[in-house]
Amino acid sequence: MASDLATYLLTSVGLVFFVAGTVGLLRFPDTWSRLHALTKADNLGLGFIALGLVFxxxxxxxxxxxxxxxxxxxxxxxxxxxxxARAALTDMASRGTDPDANAKPDPNADGEARK
Amino acid sequence: MSGVFFDAVLCALILAAALAAVAGRGLFRAVVFFILYGVLVATAWLRLDAIDVALAEAAIGAGLTGVLLLGAVARLARTGARAHDPPLAVVLTAGLAATGMTAVLGWSFLELPPPQGLQEAVAASLPDSGVENPVTAVLLNFRAWDTLLESIVLLAALIGVWSLTRDEAWGAPAGIPQHVRPGGVLSTFGRVLPPIGVLIGVYLVWAGASRAGGAFQGGTVLAAVILLAAMAGVLRPPRVTARRWRMALVAGPVVFLLAGLAGLGAGAFLTIPPVHAKPLILTIEAALTLSIAVTLALAVLGPPEDAAAAPSPDAKGEER
Structure with missing residues (x-):
């Protein structure tokens, strides 16, 4: 019974991190801060869910x-x-502009147009 | 109840990913959604208890095909070729054809009499097959013909890839030259992961005799290990003329053919006598795994492109 409670609690915490990471991925302005949000979901979110399943x-x-x-x-x-992150840096250096072309309606923003 | 909810969400996600892969703009985006689609379909196979298919879908459908498509997209960008969106008439025709095909398949599935299946026949013959996993028994014993031909098809595909090599690049290492920062993240990753990947790949082949797994799943994991090591600069991509690698390419089909010919003594081609079934199947699987791993890895690496690394023209006649 107590183990079920621990599972509920820990996986819920994990889900919160996943939701926060997803929101960050959608809302943050540039590649690096989006990566920051994404890795939180992977590291802590999955960590808490795995920990919850241990019970x-x-x-x-x-x-x-x-x-x-x-x-x-x-x-x-x-x-x-x-x-x-490194690819985004190189991309920025080669263009001399903001690496985050996705935020603007840039016709070259599609992957195949990238170097 | 929660199972139904999970299945409904999974189906919706599969459809959404498929739609995004087909209808979205941009090749790169399409490939990313295709990979996502493969992972979701693998999950669906898991839900249907078809673990062997799930493993194959995840490893080959999502993983290997995904890398292959990503490489193709990068190559298009490198060569400066722009992919043009097809005209609306083409899109509509393709969409209609695909929808029609789905409708026909759905209709025939519903119209068919309840499937008798071959499960009972397979289960009855399982003790004679030499293995305990019915999927492996079918693949390597009851329907060995199919698997033998599949392994040869893989080889033919690689020959097709290689035939795209320009003359001056022939003999160079497969694919494009890989640039890796020494001591960087990728080169560390390429050293840490391969031992784990080799362990999992070999385990999948070994487990295939009694549980889910097998030569194709294990071979694909090993192919991923070769690819990762090559991309991380840990392993020099093999030259397409290297004899040892070529022997690895044909080992599977050759061992399979020899086993099939030996079966002639017991009655017919590819007969596997129950007494020797287990060691015979494991030998064939081991050789097949090696060939599948090397073939898939070389097919994804692609034809050699670095003419500077190719041997000089006068030395080209000699094989090493």
């Missing part, structure tokens, strides 16, 4: 798997965020 796990193998999933997602999200 439903029958054995230690499941707990270890949940921890591994979180660690791998953390590693991938961190790496991807760094790469996207």
């Amino acid at each position: 439903q796990a029958g054995d230690w193998v499941t707990v270890a798997k949940l921890a591994l999933i979180w660690a791998l997602a953390l590693l991938a999200a961190g790496t991807a965020a760094q790469l996207v």
Whole structure:
């Protein structure tokens, strides 16, 4: 019973982080602050959800798997965020403008027009 | 009740992702939604308890095809080719054809008599197949022909990719030269992840004998490991003329064919006698996994493009 309560509580906290990350992704003005919002959802949101699910796990193998999933997602999200941020920097340097062309109705904003 | 709600949301998301991939503007966006679509469809297969299909969809449909399409988009941008939006008549015709096809499929599904299925036949013969996973039993024993031909089709696809190489680039490492900052995030990532990926890939093949998994799923994970290592600069992309890599390419079909020919002794081509079934299937799967991994990785890397890295023309006749 107490374990169910812990699961509800922790996954709810995780969901709050996911919602906040999504809102940030939609609302923040440039690539870097959007990445900041996105990685919060991945790191803390998924972390809390995995932690909440630990209380439903029958054995230690499941707990270890949940921890591994979180660690791998953390590693991938961190790496991807760094790469996207760097690509946005290079993009800005090569154009000499604001890297966030998506905010403006720029006909070249589509991915295929990018370098 | 909550299961129905989950399924309804999942179906809505699949339809939305499909629509965004087809109807949205911009190739890059379309590819991103296609990948998202693959992940959602894999989740749907999971909900239907088809774990083998879910694994294949996630690894091949979303992952590998996604990388392939992203590479194609980047290549279009590199060569300066602009993708033009097709005229409205083409869009409408394609949309009508697709809708009609869906309607016909839906109608025939509803009109068909309740499927008898082959589940009972497969279950009855499972003890003779050498493996406990019915999917693997069908793929490598009961319907081995299909799988053998599939492995050869993969090889043919790679030959098609390679045939796009310009003459002066032949013999160079596959794909475009990769630029990686030494000691950067990507090169670290490319060192940390491959050991885990190899473990998961090999596990999927081994588990395929008794649970969900198999040569195609495991091979795709291993292909992703090769690709990541190549993109992170940890592994030099193989030259298309390298003999060892070519042997890895044909190992699967060759071992499969040899096993099939050995079956002639037991009656007919591809007969797998129950006594030797398990070791035989595991051997075929191991060789197939190697070939699938290398073939898929090389197909995604693409034809060699770096003419400067190709051997000089007079040395070209000699294979290394």
